[in-house]
Amino acid sequence: MSSNGGSVTMQDVASLAKVSVKTVSNVLADYEHVSEKMRERVLAAVAELNYEINVSARNLRTGRTQVIGLAVPELSQAYFAELADAVIRAAQERNYTVLIEQTTTGGPDEIATVAAMRRHAIDGVIFSPFALEAGDLGSLDVDFPVVVLADRDAGSPADHVTMSNREAIKATTNHLIDSGRSRIAVIGANPHDPIGTAAMRFRGYADALGEHGRQVDDALVCSVPLWHRADGAAAIEALIEQGTPFDAVVCFNDALALGAMASLQRLGRRVPEDVAVVGFDDIEDSRFSTPTLTTISPGREATARTAVDSLVRRIEQPELRGEPVDTAIDFQLVVRNSSRSTSPLP
Structure with a gap:
């Protein structure tokens, strides 16, 4: 608790850590240009005071929700259920939550389902297609990053994680x-x-x-x-x-x-x-x-981790634009x- 008996504030954390409020904000926003020593001091103060981060306020500042989508054909199929589990665990390590959508219909409707996921205020989507035809991914016109778990399709604007x-x-x-x-x-x-x-x-x-x-x-x-x-x-x-x-x-x-x-x-x-x-x-x-x-x-764990890492990179570093990247995952x-x-x- 703070000295005035109210809830712990960022000012309380800054006072205990003997740093500025701006430094506390930078650490909690995971700003990269903060020394490791300073980061440890702030996080120790956060833990000691049991400070709870205001997620809504942080999201307003960053313009991100820390939520990513996963679009798969059928959760009733064991492979996709196990893939979803692996994606959720990989996302949690990056402090992201996963929202799952089924796309069972295939074709243009499948693309439309992925595009409509924006209504859930997500930061990006990992998309495992069901039955797309040549050129379908070229029509995936969305304003958020997408990583596709499939071989590259002509005209696709997304990063791809492929299996052999x-x-x-x-x-x-x-x-x-x-x-x-x-x-x-x-x-x-x-x-x-x-x-x-x-x-x-x-x-x-x-x-x-x-x-x-x-x-x-x-x-x-x-x-x-x-x-x-x-x-x-x-x-x-x-x-x-x-x-x-x-x-x-x-x-x-x-x-x-x-x-x-x-x-x-x-x-x-x-x-x-x-x-x-x-x-x-x-x-x-x-x-x-x-x-x-x-x-x-097929390297399910590696696929999930690679897809999450690729998507988070696109979300958090939008300035690093360039050609879509394909990453191949080994099989056994x-x-x-x-x-x-x-x-x-x-």
Whole structure:
């Protein structure tokens, strides 16, 4: 408490720290041109007096709310829920709060949803697209910084954090080939997505086959409307009903893979003895499935931290304008029991 019995004021902090009120204000605003010794003295006084920063007043001074948006397609999908958790933790370290919006519709409506997030008085947005077409991001005309979690789209004004979709699926397919699998199906292709994530992952699958002298067999390509467990299960049922022989399945996410494994086991196919299964995302369920799921770990923590750091830099240093920046995040193939080596089918 202050000497007059009222609430602790910034003047009280300044008096205890033996500095000016302006110095206290600079420290609390995280102004960079303050010596570390001075910063420690002010923060010690803040702690001793239990001074509570007036966030509203600070926001009026800086023109910022310390709130960022995260736009994702579906929180019901484990990958996006775990991504949101990682973004929230990374933002908290930078003293930002995260507001989450779902963009499930895709296309122009998806862009409109992101643009409308401004009504929540946010400082910027991290945007994970669902089903954009070429050039869509060029129409993202907003007055706040945006970081996109996807490969660069022509005309996009935003920073991008990318994952190696093509190389990652190529690695999983090579793993299956090296393990002796000869008829490798793929689940997750989307004929209406010529440039997006599904297209890049399908190219990785085709690349691996081609490097081993194999061609893509259309009978082994399963197009699905969504990447949910039910879609993976239905794709397996269709393959078996059609009598298509296969001894491995590359799934474009873990949800598809978990659904595929459930159908295989229900229909009497052993995993991995009869059919090996691999996924993508390394969600928590993949470590506890039966058998445990081989998958791609796409560097979710690094993606979240990089995206938050990039967005905060754009928010807090608007003078550092320039060309949009792309940052690639490394992946890791995590081999588990669902794809252990076995002899190829005769």
